[in-house]
Amino acid sequence: MIKEIVGIQWGDEGKGRASHYESKNAEVVVRSTGGNNAGHTVVANGKKYAMHLLPSSIIRDEVKSIIGPGVVVDPDVLISEIETIRKAGVKINPQKLFISGKAHVIMPHHKELDLLYEEMKENKIGTTKRGIGPCYSEKSDRTGIRMYDLISGKLTTQKIEETLEKANILLKQRGHKTFDKKEVYDLCMKWKEQLQDYICDTQPIIMQAYKNKEDIIIEGAQALYLDIDHGDYPFVTSSNPNASGSASGAGIGPTLVDEVVGVMKSYCSRVGEGPFPTELENEMGDKIREIGHEYGTTTGRPRRCGWLDLVMIKNAAFVNGLTSLCINHMDTIGKLDEIKVCVGYKYNNKEIDYIPMNREKCEPVYKTFKGNWDTSNSKKYEDLPENAKEYIKFIEQYTGVKVKYIGIGADEKDTIIK
Ligand code: IMO
Ligand code: MG
Secondary structure, three states: OEEEEEEOOOOOOOHHHHHHHHHHHOOEEEEOOEOOOOOEEEEEOOEEEEEOOOOHHHHOOOOEEEEOOOEEEOHHHHHHHHHHHHHOOOOOOOOOEEEEOOOEEOOHHHHHHHHHHHHHOOOOOOOOOOOHHHHHHHHHHOOOOEHHHHHOOOOOHHHHHHHHHHHHHHHHHOOOOOOOHHHHHHHHHHHHHHHOOOEEOOHHHHHHHHHOOOOEEEEOOOOHHHOOOOOOOOOOOOOOOOHHHHHHHHOOOHHHOOEEEEEEEOOEEEOOOOOOOOEOOOHHHHHHHHHOOOEOOOOOOEOEEEOEEHHHHHHHHHHHOOOEEEEEOHHHHOOOOEEEEEEEEEEOOEEEOOOOOOHHHOEEEEEEEEOOOOOOOOOOHHHOOHHHHHHHHHHHHHHOOOEEEEEOOOEOOOEEEO
């Protein structure tokens, strides 16, 4: 069985938690898009782990954790993440962690360019400054360095020079730090020393697992509305974190995927700039941020918060071909007396239920729900308070997708299966 876990809002919906939960019965878990712009938190056995590049299954010894071809890898970040997770008592070895040789390397100049490009923009994206965009750009330009290049024995200072030349001209002109080909080459050789045991062709591992009828989980990063084609361009990331892009980034064809789980929160949050029709720039927004601990795992930035937007979820259901939903933070939203949900937009004096090109002009149309529920004694769906069940039922009705997982706390045990 192949199952995908994808984000269907603006990221930070709890994909790590859902993937980790699912990896309980899986043999293989693959991270498929993005890089360390992701921040996936798992709370298991009373311990909290924050992952940026490693699949959240890494804390399970019996699972093969794969960093897939669609990922962009900052080797320094990966090396230090491996160290941190090891120090937390998790075993990491080449029988457990596999890095695709096809994954592209985030080079030092990508991070510098990320800063510069933001500086040059009048309308800033609010990127994570991790070099994600410039790395994917060079990948598309076919000038990138891949993980395999580090171990191929064929990497030369000349090849490094080819990737650096354009960047250095611009960086120098704009008064930014420039990069020396020899220093960058030496850095690549240092990365090779530390990561060579993990870099491989991950395709045969996945194909063998499929042949053996093993369970494979694709752990998506980012989310549909950060997708370069389906999100709020240009306020998006540089990859396709939708279900098709995620499957492709793992090396798996769409017809082989059995389930696509869309992960969402009971409200919305967003870091970075871009349209957010249901945003609450008031006390209510602050309240949701505080109760939901809405501060970035990757950058620590306070997240913008607002009401749940079901127009987005319905669209996400189609684009991703969702088979079920996972709703997190059902405990958080229940702490409010009254909850609003966006069920349409007023747009050009008309009421619409789709996402128009010009999202800034959308004014949400709300339906109000009774909140004030407590999920702390709920072990199964039947135990949930009536108001919470009403909320869930409405989401299912509106989107046409069944809710399968309900998150009522940060710990993996705080998951109700419906
Ligand atoms: P996870 O996997 C939330 C956002 C950034 C910015 C935009 C572009 O934890 O859900 P980038 O650095 O990718 O060029 O930034 O995308 N962004 C995320 N927001 N969660 C993420 O990942 C994100 N990854 C990128 O904040 O608005
Ligand atoms: Mg996150």
